[in-house]
Amino acid sequence: MKLAVVGLGLIGGSMAKDLRRTKFATEIIGVDNNPENAQIALKLGIADRIESLDKAVKEADIVIVAVPVDMIVQLLPYILDHISASTTVIDVGSTKREIAEAVKNHPLRGNFVPTHPMSGTENSGPMAAVEHLFDDKICIICDQGKCRPQHLALVEKMYQSLGMPTAYMTSDEQDHTTAFISHLPHATSFALANAVLAVEDRNIIFDLASAGFQSTVRLAKSSPQMWAPIFWQNRDYIYEALEVYVRHLEEFKESLKNNNYERLSELIVNANKIRGVLNGGNSSLTKNEETIIKLYTK
Amino acid sequence: MKLAVVGLGLIGGSMAKDLRRTKFATEIIGVDNNPENAQIALKLGIADRIESLDKAVKEADIVIVAVPVDMIVQLLPYILDHISASTTVIDVGSTKREIAEAVKNHPLRGNFVPTHPMSGTENSGPMAAVEHLFDDKICIICDQGKCRPQHLALVEKMYQSLGMPTAYMTSDEQDHTTAFISHLPHATSFALANAVLAVEDRNIIFDLASAGFQSTVRLAKSSPQMWAPIFWQNRDYIYEALEVYVRHLEEFKESLKNNNYERLSELIVNANKIRGVLNGGNSSLTKNEETIIKLYTK
Numbered sequence: 001m002k003l004a005v006v007g008l009g010l011i012g013g014s015m016a017k018d019l020r021r022t023k024f025a026t027e028i029i030g031v032d033n034n035p036e037n038a039q040i041a042l043k044l045g046i047a048d049r050i051e052s053l054d055k056a057v058k059e060a061d062i063v064i065v066a067v068p069v070d071m072i073v074q075l076l077p078y079i080l081d082h083i084s085a086s087t088t089v090i091d092v093g094s095t096k097r098e099i100a101e102a103v104k105n106h107p108l109r110g111n112f113v114p115t116h117p118m119s120g121t122e123n124s125g126p127m128a129a130v131e132h133l134f135d136d137k138i139c140i141i142c143d144q145g146k147c148r149p150q151h152l153a154l155v156e157k158m159y160q161s162l163g164m165p166t167a168y169m170t171s172d173e174q175d176h177t178t179a180f181i182s183h184l185p186h187a188t189s190f191a192l193a194n195a196v197l198a199v200e201d202r203n204i205i206f207d208l209a210s211a212g213f214q215s216t217v218r219l220a221k222s223s224p225q226m227w228a229p230i231f232w233q234n235r236d237y238i239y240e241a242l243e244v245y246v247r248h249l250e251e252f253k254e255s256l257k258n259n260n261y262e263r264l265s266e267l268i269v270n271a272n273k274i275r276g277v278l279n280g281g282n283s284s285l286t287k288n289e290e291t292i293i294k295l296y297t298k
Numbered sequence: 299m300k301l302a303v304v305g306l307g308l309i310g311g312s313m314a315k316d317l318r319r320t321k322f323a324t325e326i327i328g329v330d331n332n333p334e335n336a337q338i339a340l341k342l343g344i345a346d347r348i349e350s351l352d353k354a355v356k357e358a359d360i361v362i363v364a365v366p367v368d369m370i371v372q373l374l375p376y377i378l379d380h381i382s383a384s385t386t387v388i389d390v391g392s393t394k395r396e397i398a399e400a401v402k403n404h405p406l407r408g409n410f411v412p413t414h415p416m417s418g419t420e421n422s423g424p425m426a427a428v429e430h431l432f433d434d435k436i437c438i439i440c441d442q443g444k445c446r447p448q449h450l451a452l453v454e455k456m457y458q459s460l461g462m463p464t465a466y467m468t469s470d471e472q473d474h475t476t477a478f479i480s481h482l483p484h485a486t487s488f489a490l491a492n493a494v495l496a497v498e499d500r501n502i503i504f505d506l507a508s509a510g511f512q513s514t515v516r517l518a519k520s521s522p523q524m525w526a527p528i529f530w531q532n533r534d535y536i537y538e539a540l541e542v543y544v545r546h547l548e549e550f551k552e553s554l555k556n557n558n559y560e561r562l563s564e565l566i567v568n569a570n571k572i573r574g575v576l577n578g579g580n581s582s583l584t585k586n587e588e589t590i591i592k593l594y595t596k
Binding site: 222 | 491492495508515516517522525526536541546559
């Protein structure tokens with residue numbers, strides 16, 4: 001299988017590494033608008049060779065578009081214009097509504113499978129690419145009814161070889177869900193970094209930075225080139241998520257202001273429920289089983 | 299050296315393990331108001347024997363008070379009442395003003411060294427105790443002028459054997475700094491957990507939980523028995539920190555609401571500065587060197 005990876009950064013590079021390791025890909029053609037990154041990717045063995053976008057997408061069995069989401073919107077119609085009729089195209093962006101909109105009337109829309117492999121780190125560029133980044137993480141596939149079944153099947157097989165279970169939802173559902181599970185945590189982390197950076201005696205604070213602080217601000221190190229466009233494309237749902245979040249912060253503030261120890265304790269006890277939910281505890285997942293089953297089965 | 303550890307949980311248990319490993323302690327007497335935890339600590343080899351509070355503190359060279367901060371305030375005067383005149387007492391609580399206040403007029407105030415070893419995990423109890431929890435983390439020592447020099451020296455030697463550099467500040471400075479570096483990240487994490495737990499399709503969200511979400515809500519799993527009293531004792535500074543934080547979240551909301559992409563990008567670029575500051579980059583630390591030197595040298 002011949003792969004073209006457009007954007008040789010953290011996600012594109014990591015996928016290339018794993019797809020080579022699992023032998024899903026036999027040849028990997030790299031494309032990057034940054035010649036330096038392209039050369040690094042070549043040296044790191046992420047790509048076998050570097051080609052122009054036009055040449056790469058014409059040759060490939062699968063094209064993986066792994067650039068920031070604003071560039072996906074721009075590149076995707078062009079890529080669909082230039083592939084052969086049998087080529088499969090996927091994007092791996094964190095948003096989906098604008099991307100889906102950009103190609104909804106394209107004659108080769110059925111060749112395109114919108115996907116969101118839910119993994120990453122706070123680092124970026126080809127040097128950040130690592131093996132096993134996607135093991136056991138979930139990949140969301142959107143609007144699968146609009147994909148031609150052969151292309152969908154091949155993409156599912158590809159994610160299977162990456163060790164990723166797939167979930168199915170509409171672009172709108174994906175953007176709403178991802179606003180809470182991924183974009184909101186990034187916003188909370190960016191704001192925490194900004195808040196502490198603004199404090200007068202911030203240097204003392206950083207010198208004392210504990211593991212708790214480090215883990216909570218980790219995401220604040222994430223690339224603006226990647227994240228500003230994500231926030232932008234999903235701004236209505238992220239705004240909604242931020243409103244919900246600030247409301248919950250205000251509850252903490254109120255309990256402190258009103259000297260309401262009981263309420264404060266309740267808020268912490270409630271937050272603790274996240275432990276059961278995230279640590280493989282399925283008790284709360286059974287409640288809405290129907291919804292999940294609906295989403296996870298086509 | 300004979301140690302009494304009052305409270306055989308995450309912090310007390312981990313300190314006991316390391317102080318035994320480094321041979322700083324030759325005998326460890328455990329005290330816990332929960333008989334089950336006491337027995338677990340005994341079985342895990344955290345304590346050599348379990349005694350009553352009175353008996354343990356009378357025998358010990360050093361008493362480590364490692365219970366929730368509301369209990370420290372209650373126990374500390376009693377412990378100072380019952381130690382021999384040569385015994386050193388430390389607490390390891392995350393707040394300091396109320397604790398210092400509780401014993402400020404005690405005749406043996408000089409035997410007490412208020413400390414805050416800045417490490418931990420989201421887990422609690424003796425089973426959560428681990429070796430090397432404190433390696434290279436900072437320990438804050440408060441109001442050192444009020445400690446008799448022999449007791450201060452012994453405590454410094456103890457933290458040295460744990461591999462912890464020490465920083466010196468007043469109880470008030472410690473509570474303010476810790477509000478931002480430790481208590482605020484916990485609040486942001488508790489609120490994030492509560493926000494997502496409140497979302498209607500929360501089960502889908504949890505099933506998709508990515509590494510980013512997991513790392514940002516990790517602290518939300520922390521024990522309410524430990525954290526409600528910390529928030530309570532430090533409520534004025536935590537309220538201040540939350541106000542600063544919410545202001546920075548509102549900036550994100552505003553940039554989204556006003557369709558101000560440039561401002562949104564600026565906010566993320568600014569947050570990225572945390573990378574240089576936390577990853578050992580000292581460029582921004584040099585600015586306030588004087589303050590730091592003042593704080594770190596007695």
